[in-house]
Amino acid sequence: MSGGKQVGIVLVSHSGPVAESVAELARGLAAGGATAPVAAAGGTPAGGLGTSAELIAEAARSVDGGAGVAILVDLGSAVLTVKTMLAEGDELPDGSRLVDAPFLEGAVAAVVTASAGGDIAAVEAAASEAHEYHKV
Amino acid sequence: MLDADFFHRWMTAAADSVDREANHLTELDSAIGDADHGSNLHRGFAAVRAALDKEPPQTPGAVLMLAGRQLIATVGGASGPLYGTLLRRTGKALGDAPRVARQQLAEALGVGVAAVAQMGGAQAGDKTMLDALLPAAEALGTSFGAAREAADAGALATVPMLARKGRASYLGERSIGHQDPGATSSALLITALAETDGASGGDA
Numbered sequence: 001m002s003g004g005k006q007v008g009i010v011l012v013s014h015s016g017p018v019a020e021s022v023a024e025l026a027r028g029l030a031a032g033g034a035t036a037p038v039a040a041a042g043g044t045p046a047g048g049l050g051t052s053a054e055l056i057a058e059a060a061r062s063v064d065g066g067a068g069v070a071i072l073v074d075l076g077s078a079v080l081t082v083k084t085m086l087a088e089g090d091e092l093p094d095g096s097r098l099v100d101a102p103f104l105e106g107a108v109a110a111v112v113t114a115s116a117g118g119d120i121a122a123v124e125a126a127a128s129e130a131h132e133y134h135k136v
Numbered sequence: 137m138l139d140a141d142f143f144h145r146w147m148t149a150a151a152d153s154v155d156r157e158a159n160h161l162t163e164l165d166s167a168i169g170d171a172d173h174g175s176n177l178h179r180g181f182a183a184v185r186a187a188l189d190k191e192p193p194q195t196p197g198a199v200l201m202l203a204g205r206q207l208i209a210t211v212g213g214a215s216g217p218l219y220g221t222l223l224r225r226t227g228k229a230l231g232d233a234p235r236v237a238r239q240q241l242a243e244a245l246g247v248g249v250a251a252v253a254q255m256g257g258a259q260a261g262d263k264t265m266l267d268a269l270l271p272a273a274e275a276l277g278t279s280f281g282a283a284r285e286a287a288d289a290g291a292l293a294t295v296p297m298l299a300r301k302g303r304a305s306y307l308g309e310r311s312i313g314h315q316d317p318g319a320t321s322s323a324l325l326i327t328a329l330a331e332t333d334g335a336s337g338g339d340a
Binding site: 044 | 170172176205208209212213214215216217218220221224255256302303
């Protein structure tokens, strides 16, 4: 538990609509009422496909309540951009971490866990466990 | 010895080269990637040029760190964090010395290239920018010209390779026979370095 503060979740995709839709799905599946803060950072500021450090930093600041920020990513440049931002610089709030998880399944698990008051370690563990969810 | 102005001219030469070669880089990227390498680097190096011209940093290390930050912020593809890491780590390794020798730059570039390898999880032979950068950093210990030749040879050597990283790796054997766009742009960066040295009157 994290003393009443909820962990923030950032969803980084190459596509704005994908990030927004996964955020909406995760919120919808997490609860009927209020959920932990979730922000989408998809595509480029111009609306194209790609990854934007600026949008990621903005999204992380917007969901940071002091309990940590779990960042889930899709592919390639999304992974590398977040890794680079964490490795150097001060663009991300303290307590931000890149979570190794499948994007959609991990997002649902992370938002459910954060909304229930789980701390950043619990949110990360829940999202990563989505790797074990096999469909056949 | 190489001063901040030399590094500024290097980055400007790289931006000019990316302007000229943007279409070629995108063509290479159409074959095995997502056809955005030229336009992404074009946008990134335009931001580098603007930032350096607006407030020219006073040391070689600061020039590279500012350039790296711009690439991370503006490129939008995997080459942004990778080239950003290359320039920032190289700049950091140069410290705050007002002038550096070629040998120091060679060592610092080696640190930057190692950081790229760690960040991307790639190694020599994976058909990535490392195939141009690793031999170039090594050869820069000998001369600027040797670094340029090593980078060009390294980029050409990616043609028969099987891609093991990034989007091209999904193509499997179909990635064979195409020159890697990242190795090609890396060779442009090293060529710009050698040309900057040539324009300033020879090996420093």
